Structure formats: C-alpha cells, structure tokens
Amino acid sequence: PGEFTRRAFINGRLDLTQAEAVADVIESASDKALNSALSQLKGGLSKRLNTLHENLLAAQAQLEAAIDFSEDGLTFQSRETTQKNIHQVETELSQLVDSFRQGRIVREGMRVALVGKPNVGKSSLLNALLQEDRAIVTPIAGTTRDTLEERARIKDIHIVIIDSAGLRDNPELIEEQGMQRTRSALEKADLAVVIFDSSQPLDDNDKLLMQEVGEKPKLVVLNKSDLLSSWQPDKIEKFLAGDQPLILSAKTLNGFESLKEALHKKATHGERVGESLVITRERHRNHLQQSAEALKKAGESLKEGLSEELVAVDVTLAMEHLGIILGKTFEEDLLDKIFGQFCIGK
Ligand SMILES: Nc1nc2c(ncn2[C@@H]2O[C@H](COP(=O)(O)OP(=O)(O)OP(=O)(O)O)[C@@H](O)[C@H]2O)c(=O)[nH]1
Ligand SMILES: [Mg+2]
Structure with missing residues (x-):
C-alpha cells in the first residue's frame, strides 16, 4: 500500500507534505479533517512553505553577498x-x-473532559450530548467511579467526551482512585467543561475544582438552571473571575444548543471549515518550530551586530528544516538565487 504515492513523490509529482496528505485523506475521521487533508493535497501547505523558503533564500542571498x-x-x-x-x-x-x-x-477530534464535584450533572450532560443513556445517573453523589469516553459529532467536527468521577475533598478509597483518573483525563483534554450546580451554594469543593482545572482552556457551565438558584450573582462573578458561564439544564435541555455552539466554536476557534491553513503532523510542527527558533537566533544576531556569517548559519538551518518538511534539498537553489540576484563580475 502507498506504492503509487511513493512513486509520485520520487518522480517529483507530489512533495512530501502532499504525500502525507494522501495518508490523511485515507484516515480522516470527520468532514473537517477531510477538508484539511484535501487542502494540503492541493498544495496549500507546500505553497506556503515554498514562499517562506523563497523569502529566506532572498535574505540569505543578501547576507552572502555582504560577506x-x-x-x-x-x-x-x-x-x-x-x-x-x-x-x-x-x-x-x-x-x-x-x-x-x-x-x-x-484529525482526532477535540478531547472534552466533563468535570465537576459529585452530583452536579456530568453524566446527565454526557447522555444529553450522546442522545442516549450511556452513563448511569442517580441522585447519589459519587455515582460515577471511573472515566468513560465516547465520541460524538457536533456539525462538521468530532469530539471525544470524557465523563469522570466527581472531584471532592475527603473521598472514600475507591472514589479516590476514580479522582486520580479524572485528573489524568483533565490533563489530556483539550478543553475542560467545568460544571457547577447552581441550585446548591458554593462550597470548598467548587474552589478545589477551579484549582484542579488551573490554566486549562475551559467552558464554565452552571447546571440545574431549572431549579431555584442559590448563587448570588456578585459572588459568582468574583468566583469565576471573568469566565462567562453558560446557563444550562441537563434535565430540560434549556441552554443545550448554546453549549453545543460553544463547543463547536472552541474546536474551530470560530473559523469556518477550510478557512485557514492548519498543520496536522507532529513532524511538521517539530521542523517548523526548529526553523522558527533558528530564525529567532538569526534575528538576534543581526540586532546585536554580529557577523553576517553567523547569521547565515542560522538562516541556512531554518531553510534546511523547511526543506526537510517538503522533502527537498536546497543548496542549488541558493546558488542560483545568489548569482541570479546580483549581476556582478562583469
Ligand atoms: N433538576 C435537575 N436535575 C438534574 C440536572 N442535571 C442532573 N440532574 C440530576 O442530578 C443528579 C445527579 O446527576 P448525575 O448526572 O448523575 O451527576 P454527576 O455529576 O454525574 O454525579 P457523580 O457521577 O456522582 O459525580 C441526578 O438525579 C440527575 O437527574 C438538571 O439540569 N436539573
Ligand atoms: Mg456521574
């Protein structure tokens, strides 16, 4: 398998990012993943990287000429x-x-961890998102003991929803283990949906929860809005410190559409499908990062008045990393560029 694509790469019909896109098309999990792979296949990424590579060649040519x-x-x-x-x-x-x-x-779907203290309605919300009674829901705090992972779809994107054991102080032993799993699910999540029960007064477990979530990207949900609220608006505002909460009832499904909308927005950053170029491979990220780092060094050297030779070394390195992503070498282009740009030696 992949023999045709491989040959296409060797024959120079596709560059490496396009060959990778073929693989992505084959395994894309959602419409959005497919769109992104198709745009890469059409050469979106290579076009952009080639332009940047060109710009660096031009800069490099200036440096070499000065030397x-x-x-x-x-x-x-x-x-x-x-x-x-x-x-x-x-x-x-x-x-x-x-x-x-x-x-x-x-590519893989956004990982969304539902977290909150016991009994706030995490499992109820999971069931609502899946439109089936997947998780056990009871009025007893501490019902969910283990994490539970399910896939769901919101419009054109996939999400992986993780229901978890409620977090609280002084749990029983078995619950403690569930809480460890909650923490590790939280760590691996792209987004935390932090759920509070607005019918119960704020307590230390709510504060504990906010600490656990820390700097993680989050959506704050005030659940059980069908019941009488026992939260004082000014106190909440202070407690949430700037996070706009979504008002929800997992029972009546009031506010449910807004929640789905908010989840979709978090997954797409509010962009429409195929609107901007995204990279989907670790390999690309690593080389892009190293390329950017080399350029940062080059910029600093220029600013500090260091020699062109030194700057050129870093610019070369940056181009090498882009070249690796595209699967090309560049020494010859550089020579062409240098001698094409300057009509010297008459
Ligand atoms: N009135 C009302 N009750 C709700 C709502 N959401 C959940 N409940 C009830 O609250 C109780 C706890 O719900 P669960 O979904 O099991 O809560 P949980 O957060 O998963 O709880 P643990 O698994 O114990 O941590 C159940 O009796 C639900 O029916 C809501 O929006 N309104
Ligand atoms: Mg539960």
Missing part, C-alpha cells in the same frame, strides 16, 4: 531590512506551529 563583496565597496540591503524580512518569516512559522493544536483536533 563576499563588502570589501569591493558595494552596498547591499540594510541589516534592518534583512532582519525585518527574517522576522516576518519567523512570525508566519510560529503561527503554523500554533495551528498544530487545531490540526490535531481536526
């Missing part, structure tokens, strides 16, 4: 301009690196 011909009294592009151009590429690379989280979500 070679500075003594002949020729003047070249100012160091500031070269620095600016390099920085521009670095910024674009960093944006692509950041898109990896998004890309993984597109």
Whole structure:
C-alpha cells in the first residue's frame, strides 16, 4: 500500500507534505479533517512553505553577498531590512506551529473532559450530548467511579467526551482512585467543561475544582438552571473571575444548543471549515518550530551586530528544516538565487 504515492513523490509529482496528505485523506475521521487533508493535497501547505523558503533564500542571498563583496565597496540591503524580512518569516512559522493544536483536533477530534464535584450533572450532560443513556445517573453523589469516553459529532467536527468521577475533598478509597483518573483525563483534554450546580451554594469543593482545572482552556457551565438558584450573582462573578458561564439544564435541555455552539466554536476557534491553513503532523510542527527558533537566533544576531556569517548559519538551518518538511534539498537553489540576484563580475 502507498506504492503509487511513493512513486509520485520520487518522480517529483507530489512533495512530501502532499504525500502525507494522501495518508490523511485515507484516515480522516470527520468532514473537517477531510477538508484539511484535501487542502494540503492541493498544495496549500507546500505553497506556503515554498514562499517562506523563497523569502529566506532572498535574505540569505543578501547576507552572502555582504560577506563576499563588502570589501569591493558595494552596498547591499540594510541589516534592518534583512532582519525585518527574517522576522516576518519567523512570525508566519510560529503561527503554523500554533495551528498544530487545531490540526490535531481536526484529525482526532477535540478531547472534552466533563468535570465537576459529585452530583452536579456530568453524566446527565454526557447522555444529553450522546442522545442516549450511556452513563448511569442517580441522585447519589459519587455515582460515577471511573472515566468513560465516547465520541460524538457536533456539525462538521468530532469530539471525544470524557465523563469522570466527581472531584471532592475527603473521598472514600475507591472514589479516590476514580479522582486520580479524572485528573489524568483533565490533563489530556483539550478543553475542560467545568460544571457547577447552581441550585446548591458554593462550597470548598467548587474552589478545589477551579484549582484542579488551573490554566486549562475551559467552558464554565452552571447546571440545574431549572431549579431555584442559590448563587448570588456578585459572588459568582468574583468566583469565576471573568469566565462567562453558560446557563444550562441537563434535565430540560434549556441552554443545550448554546453549549453545543460553544463547543463547536472552541474546536474551530470560530473559523469556518477550510478557512485557514492548519498543520496536522507532529513532524511538521517539530521542523517548523526548529526553523522558527533558528530564525529567532538569526534575528538576534543581526540586532546585536554580529557577523553576517553567523547569521547565515542560522538562516541556512531554518531553510534546511523547511526543506526537510517538503522533502527537498536546497543548496542549488541558493546558488542560483545568489548569482541570479546580483549581476556582478562583469
Ligand atoms: N433538576 C435537575 N436535575 C438534574 C440536572 N442535571 C442532573 N440532574 C440530576 O442530578 C443528579 C445527579 O446527576 P448525575 O448526572 O448523575 O451527576 P454527576 O455529576 O454525574 O454525579 P457523580 O457521577 O456522582 O459525580 C441526578 O438525579 C440527575 O437527574 C438538571 O439540569 N436539573
Ligand atoms: Mg456521574
């Protein structure tokens, strides 16, 4: 399998990112994943990387020329301009690196952990999202003892929902183990849906919960809104410290559509399908990151007035990493560029 694609790569009909996209098409889990793979196959990523590679070649050519011909009294592009151009590429690379989280979500689905203290309605919400009675729901706090993972679909995206044991202080032994699993599920999640029961007064377990969630991206849900609220608005505002809560009833399903909308938005960052370029492979992320780091160093060297030779080493490294992603070598292009750009030696 993959023999045709391999040959297409060797014959130069597809570059490496496009060959990888073929694999992605085959295993894409959602419409959005398929769209993203198709856009990569059409060369979206390679086009962008080739442009950035070109820009670096141009900068490199300036540097090399300055090294070679500075003594002949020729003047070249100012160091500031070269620095600016390099920085521009670095910024674009960093944006692509950041898109990896998004890309993984597109490929594998966003991992959403439902967390909250016991009895707030986590399992009820899981069942509502799945539209089936998957998890056991009872009025007894501590019903869910183990984490439970299910896939669901919201419009064009996939999410993996993890129901978990409620977090509270001083649990029983078996519950303690469930809570450990909750913590590890939380750690691996892309998003925490932090659920509170607004019919019960705030207590220490609510605070404990917020600590556990920490800096994780989150959606705050105030459940049981069909019951009388025992939360004082000003107190809540202070407690949530800026997080806008979603008001929900897992029982009447009031607010459920808004929750789905919010989940979808978190998964897509509010972008529409196929709107922006995302990277979906660890390999790409690693090389893009190393490329961006090399450019950062190059920029700093330029700023600190270090020699062009030194800067050129880092720019070369940055191009090598882009070249690795695309599956090409570049030494010859560099020579073409250098000697094409400067009509010297008449
Ligand atoms: N009135 C009302 N009751 C709800 C709502 N959501 C859940 N409940 C009830 O609250 C109780 C606990 O619900 P669960 O979904 O089991 O809560 P949980 O967070 O999974 O609880 P543990 O697994 O024990 O941590 C059940 O009796 C549910 O029927 C709601 O929106 N309104
Ligand atoms: Mg439960």
